[in-house]
Amino acid sequence: MPIEAADCRTPFGDARATSAALLGGRRALCPCPVLGPDGGDLVPLALLSARALGETAPPGWLPCLDGLAAGIPQGPWGGPRHPVFMTSSNFGVGSLFAFQRDRDPRHIEYCMPYSMSEVLRQRFGWGSNVTLVSHACVSAHIGLLLASRCLRSGSAERALVFTFDFISPFVTAGFHALKILNAGMPAPYAALPTGSIGLGDGAAFAVLGRPGSGFCLSAQTLHNEMHHFTANDPAGAGFAASLAPVRAAAGGRRVWLKGHGTGTLEAGRLEAEAFARHFPDSPLVSWKGSLGHTLGSCGLVELPLAIEAMRSGRAPGTVGTAPPCFTDNVATEAFSTAGFDGAVIAGNAFGGAHASLLLGHD
Amino acid sequence: MIEREIILLGIEDPGSEELDATRTRLRGLFAKGATRRMTQLGLLMGSVLEPMRASGADTVVYASKYGESRALRDYLASFPSASPTLFQTSIHPSAVQQVLVARQQPVREFLPLAGDAQIVAHAAQAALLAPAPSVVFCGGEECIAWSDNDKASSPAAFAFALLLSNGGARGLGTLRLEACDDGAGDLALPAFFAALRGRRPLDRIAAPGMRLILEWR
Numbered sequence: 001m002p003i004e005a006a007d008c009r010t011p012f013g014d015a016r017a018t019s020a021a022l023l024g025g026r027r028a029l030c031p032c033p034v035l036g037p038d039g040g041d042l043v044p045l046a047l048l049s050a051r052a053l054g055e056t057a058p059p060g061w062l063p064c065l066d067g068l069a070a071g072i073p074q075g076p077w078g079g080p081r082h083p084v085f086m087t088s089s090n091f092g093v094g095s096l097f098a099f100q101r102d103r104d105p106r107h108i109e110y111c112m113p114y115s116m117s118e119v120l121r122q123r124f125g126w127g128s129n130v131t132l133v134s135h136a137c138v139s140a141h142i143g144l145l146l147a148s149r150c151l152r153s154g155s156a157e158r159a160l161v162f163t164f165d166f167i168s169p170f171v172t173a174g175f176h177a178l179k180i181l182n183a184g185m186p187a188p189y190a191a192l193p194t195g196s197i198g199l200g201d202g203a204a205f206a207v208l209g210r211p212g213s214g215f216c217l218s219a220q221t222l223h224n225e226m227h228h229f230t231a232n233d234p235a236g237a238g239f240a241a242s243l244a245p246v247r248a249a250a251g252g253r254r255v256w257l258k259g260h261g262t263g264t265l266e267a268g269r270l271e272a273e274a275f276a277r278h279f280p281d282s283p284l285v286s287w288k289g290s291l292g293h294t295l296g297s298c299g300l301v302e303l304p305l306a307i308e309a310m311r312s313g314r315a316p317g318t319v320g321t322a323p324p325c326f327t328d329n330v331a332t333e334a335f336s337t338a339g340f341d342g343a344v345i346a347g348n349a350f351g352g353a354h355a356s357l358l359l360g361h362d
Numbered sequence: 363m364i365e366r367e368i369i370l371l372g373i374e375d376p377g378s379e380e381l382d383a384t385r386t387r388l389r390g391l392f393a394k395g396a397t398r399r400m401t402q403l404g405l406l407m408g409s410v411l412e413p414m415r416a417s418g419a420d421t422v423v424y425a426s427k428y429g430e431s432r433a434l435r436d437y438l439a440s441f442p443s444a445s446p447t448l449f450q451t452s453i454h455p456s457a458v459q460q461v462l463v464a465r466q467q468p469v470r471e472f473l474p475l476a477g478d479a480q481i482v483a484h485a486a487q488a489a490l491l492a493p494a495p496s497v498v499f500c501g502g503e504e505c506i507a508w509s510d511n512d513k514a515s516s517p518a519a520f521a522f523a524l525l526l527s528n529g530g531a532r533g534l535g536t537l538r539l540e541a542c543d544d545g546a547g548d549l550a551l552p553a554f555f556a557a558l559r560g561r562r563p564l565d566r567i568a569a570p571g572m573r574l575i576l577e578w579r
Contacts, residue, residue: 035442079545080571089453091476093434099511100438108513113454113476114427115513127545129570131484132476134429134454142473149491153364155541155571173441174449224472226462229450238468350450351459353472 001148002362004158004212006304008204009068010291011046015304018291022305022316023334027290029185029198029320034176035169038101043181045167046200046292053169055094057106061166061201062123068203069124069162073212077160078127083150087133087143087163089296089349092116094168120162137260138222138347139163139296141355144206144303145220151209158209163297167199171295175199178230186263186293187321188286189272189330195265200292202301211362215307218342218360219249225352232270232352239274242354246344247278249358253341255279256315257329258306260348261286262293267348272326279344283331289320299347299355306343306359313337363540364490366497366526367533370417372410373559374521378505381405381432384519396464401433401451402504404460406521411461414498414525420470421494422458425485425501427478427551429454431515432506458500470494479548483539483569489526490539499524499537501551520555535561535578542573549574 007014011028012021021028028046033039036053047053051060076082095110110116113132121130133143140163147159175181175197184196208217225238232238257275261268261284275284287302288294294301309315317333325332337343342360349355376384381402388405389397391412397405403426430452437448450456455474462469473488475481481501489499502521508514526537547567554576557564561578568574 038442040442078570080541080543096434096514097438100441103510105510108511111511111514112428114478114481117477127570128480128548129572130477130480131487132481133474134476135472135474136453136455146473146488146491150487153491155364155487169441170438173444174437174446174452177444177446177449179446222471224462224469226459226466226468229459229463241468241470350453351455351463351472352468 001151001208001217002211003215004207004210005073006206006213006307007068007071008301008304009064010202010301011048015308019305019308022287022290022319023314025319027319028200029292034172042183043172043176044185044198044292046198048201055098055168057104059095059110065164065203068205072160072205073207075158078121078129080129081157083156083159084126084130085133085143085147085159085161086117086130087139087296088165089134089136089139090165090171093170094166097168097170135353136349137295137298138349138353138355140300141347141357144217144357147208148217148220158207160205160207161300162205163300164203165295165297166201172199180264185320186289188261188263188289188318189268189325190321191324191326195263197262197264198292200294202294202297204297204300204304206300206303213307214362216360216362217357219246219358221245221356223354227352229350232267236270236274238352238354239270242356243274243278246356246358250342254339255282255342255344256337256340257282257284258302258343258345259284259286260346262288269326272330276327276329282329283335284329285315285318285331287316287319289318299345302345306345310337363538365536365538366490366528367531368524368535368537369527369531369533370413370525371534371558372413372523374406374409375559376519379519392464399447400460401430401457402519403430403457403502406502406519407457407500408461410500410521410523414523417496417525419496419498419525421492421497422469422472423485423489423497423499424455424458424474425481425551426503427481428503428516430456431504431508435506435508479550480569481551482549482554483572483574486537486539486574495528497526499526522555522558538575540573541571542567545570547572
């Protein structure tokens with residue numbers, strides 16, 4: 001499936017600026033109070049410049065989406081043949097939290113997925129052919145999959161996948177309560193005694209259906225373990241079920257690996273081992289030690305970064321991680337993408353959800 | 363045109379039934395102790411998915427406008443000591459995950475959608491385009507009182523599940539999407555649910571470019 005265009009926004013800026021920051025080993029994460037204006041423990045968060053964790057009305061991140069949307073190639077988006085797939089794990093849940101806290105009715109318009117998406121649809125002038133996807137941290141992967149299917153079926157000419165997740169006390173407090181968002185900075189795939197994640201703001205888009213970027217989605221797979229709400233099958237069966245079809249699609253191509261790699265220990269170990277087993281000669285990186293976990297948007301936020309890595313010839317390493325790692329294939333330093341024919345981009349979510357795609361040259 | 367046969371239909375129409383009453387009524391469908399932390403929407407989804415347990419369908423498409431309203435409300439009420447259980451239960455696709463995790467039933471594709479006026483068309487499209495031979499298309503809402511915020515929860519609880527196959531067995535009816543040129547169209551979950559409950563046919567533009575046709579035998 002050809003990718004016409006793709007870009008993202010992180011606290012570092014667009015894909016090019018973010019890629020440069022990652023190559024420089026910079027971290028967007030910094031310690032912030034977990035409850036924002038209400039204080040609490042310091043935890044690693046990567047917020048857009050000048051944005052507070054507590055939500056405003058309207059949300060303070062809307063101008064960021066304006067800037068992102070300005071780069072979307074022109075088209076009758078949301079019309080019959082130009083569907084939009086809007087994905088998020090949060091949508092406007094930060095506004096729901098703010099309403100609960102402040103009782104300011106101006107937040108209500110942004111609270112729910114259907115209402116937040118309507119705000120954006122009208123803001124960007126899109127038609128109502130907008131599919132909303134929310135499957136926690138694999139949401140963007142599913143949006144890309146559904147868009148590809150629409151295009152392959154002939155029911156669409158081009159498809160826009162648009163994703164955004166901006167963190168709020170709703171989600172920071174939740175992961176803090178689960179004890180994986182703590183005082184530690186994330187070190188994905190590092191063999192440490194304690195696991196830690198960071199959370200970050202992120203948004204991205206991809207337009208599929210026409211050549212333009214020089215890259216394509218060669219394979220997309222999903223698997224849902226349904227073993228436990230917040231833990232994986234300890235045998236790693238879910239990772240294997242998700243990666244095996246991608247390995248088959250890759251054939252003999254030499255690929256590098258952009259894993260989910262949030263910084264949790266058990267999932268990180270299972271993922272690194274599964275990648276090492278299925279792609280023994282491929283370097284594995286995660287960028288969430290710098291950008292934080294951008295939740296439902298991570299699969300698409302990291303796609304243009306992978307494209308940028310392949311365009312520029314340098315893939316950022318696993319920022320924040322130093323050996324020893326769970327497996328020998330974890331790349332802690334930047335490396336040349338020359339000689340690689342593609343990249344696997346993987347994500348995981350609650351419920352043991354797995355999603356993987358193969359990014360290749362057009 | 364894309365089309366699938368409707369093989370099985372599951373319906374729950376509890377209206378304004380309270381959570382405790384739903385739990386008591388449906389307890390027998392679940393393993394002992396499993397319902398204690400389940401949400402009303404999880405319980406309802408468990409009921410409508412029960413007839414499809416043995417189908418072998420490994421694609422599930424789920425549609426809900428509001429998702430886990432009660433868990434969202436109660437999670438927010440747990441601050442500043444946020445509840446980890448309510449946090450994980452409050453995520454949008456939680457209802458189906460509660461059921462499938464309790465059953466230890468993996469699925470290849472789980473496609474949870476949100477939305478309002480076009481959600482039925484988009485969920486039907488996801489179900490009809492899925493490559494699996496059998497697909498479950500389910501959805502629903504739970505009903506709670508949420509003071510000051512009537513945009514965050516459904517006025518009535520309901521749930522449905524359709525087991526769809528891509529040919530072979532002659533079933534209860536068909537679900538079909540046809541391309542059209544119309545730039546507008548809508549079909550929200552309550553109207554779709556009403557048609558399923560009454561086994562009434564539908565033929566309408568349900569989203570831009572999508573004519574949804576529901577037929578019964």
